[in-house]
Amino acid sequence: MLGYITRRIVFGAAVLLGTSIITFMLAFVVPGDPAVAMAGAKADPQTLASIRKELGLDQPIAVQYMRYLDRAVHGDLGRSYIRRESVTGLILSRFPATAILALAAMVLSLVLGVPMGVLAAAYRDRAADNALLVFSLALVSVPVFWLGAMLLIVGGLYLRSFPLGGFGDWKSLVLPTVTLALGSAGYYSRILHTNLVDALDQDYVRTARGKGLSRARVMAKHALANAMLPLVTLAGLDLAGLLSGVVLTETVFNWPGIGRLAFEAVFNLDVPLIMGTVLFSAFLIVVANLVVDLLYVWLDPRIRLGEHG
Amino acid sequence: MKLGVMEAVGAAMVLSLAILAIFAPALAPHDPTQAVAETFGNPGAPSLAFPLGTDQLGRDVLSRVVFGARITLTIGVAATAIMMTIGVAIGLVSGFFGGVADFLLMRFTDVVLTLPGLLLAMALVTVLGPSLLSVLGVIGLISWTGIARVVRAETLSMAQRDFVMAARALGAPAPRLIGRHVFPNVLPIIIVMAALGTSGALLLDAALSFLGLAVPPPAPSWGRMIEEANTYFLTAPWLAAFPGLAIFYAVLGFNLLGYGFLRRRARTTSL
DSSP states (O other): HHHHHHHHHHHHHHHHHHHHHHHHHHHHHSOHHHHHHHHHOOOOOOHHHHHHHTTTTTTHHHHHHHHHHHHHHOOOOOOTTTTOBBBBHHHHHHHHHHHHHHHHHHHHHHHHHHHHHHHHHHHTSSHHHHHHHHHHHHHHHSSSHHHHHIIIIIIISSSSSSSSSOOOSSHHHHHHHHHHHHHHHHHHHHHHHHHHHHTTTSSHHHHHHHHHHHHIIIIIIHHHHHHHHHHHHHHHHHHHHHTTTOOOHHHHHOOOOOOHHHHHHHHHHOOHHHHHHHHHHHHHHHHHHHHHHHHHHHOOOHTTTTTTT | OOOOOOHEEEEEEEHHHHHHHHHHHHHHHSSSSSSSSSSTTOOBBSSSSSTTTTTTTSSHHHHHHHHHHHHHHHOOOOOOHHHHHEEEEEEHHHHHHHHHHHHHHHHHHHHHHHHHHHOOOOOOOOHHHHHHHHHHHHHHSOOOOOHHHHHHHHHHHHHTSSSHHHHHHHTHHHHHIIIIIIIIHHHHHHHHHHHHHHHHHHHHHHHHHHHOOOOOTTTOOOHHHHHHHHTTTTTTTTHHHHHHHHHHHHHHHHHHHHHHHHHHHHHHOOE
């Protein structure tokens, strides 16, 4: 078990290292000179040279990368070219807005998706199952930014029930949450349906039914307990993805989160901010992966006993 | 192979789009690039003459949606071809040879899977400059991971089958084993993944277009139409509504096709 955990941690570190290399290379492909970006086009050569020296741009790439890595490990992701603020500070200041939206969307998508999946599996191969399948496919087929825009037009403009974007009271949270949650709900219900149908075919379910347990009880206590495991994994990783910012939804709703920060960074070619947000996102996903892996050790005795070592 | 209702409906939807794209000049009532309504810089609401309305330049939205099928489907299919090539190659090699190659390729796949796809796509398209080639390449480069995993799993199970073992025992070289014995049997799942990959590519292209990273004009892709309608969201919602519905229709068509086959497969193999 210890070996398993160690391997997962080493793998997580490797993923982060790989991501940092890829983002660092990206910074070198970006056209333009960082020194010019910082000092402005009219700066004299001496100023530029001193900025280059200060940023370490006169060093070999490998040295620059090691310095970047060293600072990143200590939480320093550099300074934004455009905003002239610390990248770490910017990301942290935007994190609360993104976190509220991410958590609300995750809760709503599970509240909608799990019953849909259970219902579809309970009525397997019947009309209700087919209808739910088509419905969930429809949910995952809607472009999320378009859904957001349409909800904004209907809920904000025609019904006047919700604000036209921005971050305020609970009402401002409703439309972006629904926008994000509908697609994931469709996705989760599909995954859960597949897992449940698999579980319902297993011998232990037949045994439970044979013992005279009711359909509902077998579904809840036996099939669902097993089918939910992969969904927990998926939801954990999705939450990490959501926490690292939802570019499209935050852009549509003018939501002051990390997604919009990243969007602005890309459009201004603000290299440190691009690298910072990508790295932050990878970090969250790696941590979520680790948490899920550890959760599995706890939930699944086969891993604990080393069978899946 | 017998078609189920779901696949049949999906296939019909995809086919209708293909017909729309091929016969766009005959089907569209107007030229999509010419002003046909005199609205003096204001979008025109849907009317009898223009069922889907006209845009801020007086162009017919219906005609633009019809012509949009061309560029949108081209991007969807071409990006899918790229992601399939990468995914299938990695999946086949990984699943067939196993060992170190498998380990390295799958860890690489894991890393790519961890990367924030949309952010990276945005950054890459911005750096390379939005063009047909950069949009296609970037969508292909970040979307192959799921395909590689599925093809690997399928190849792994095929490589253990008796007929492959027999061919191997007869001394067939690896390329022949893969090409003649494994690949044809992995093909059905590859086709399913291609349908699902296309729906993913269409959504990603639409997202990039919405963020202003579309294939440049005059090509009126649906995603681009929504982006251009951005300033009129609240005053002329039809400008964004109809191209969005078109994207939804296309993505749903490919999804029904892919998931329909997947479901039938799950049912027949479990019997």
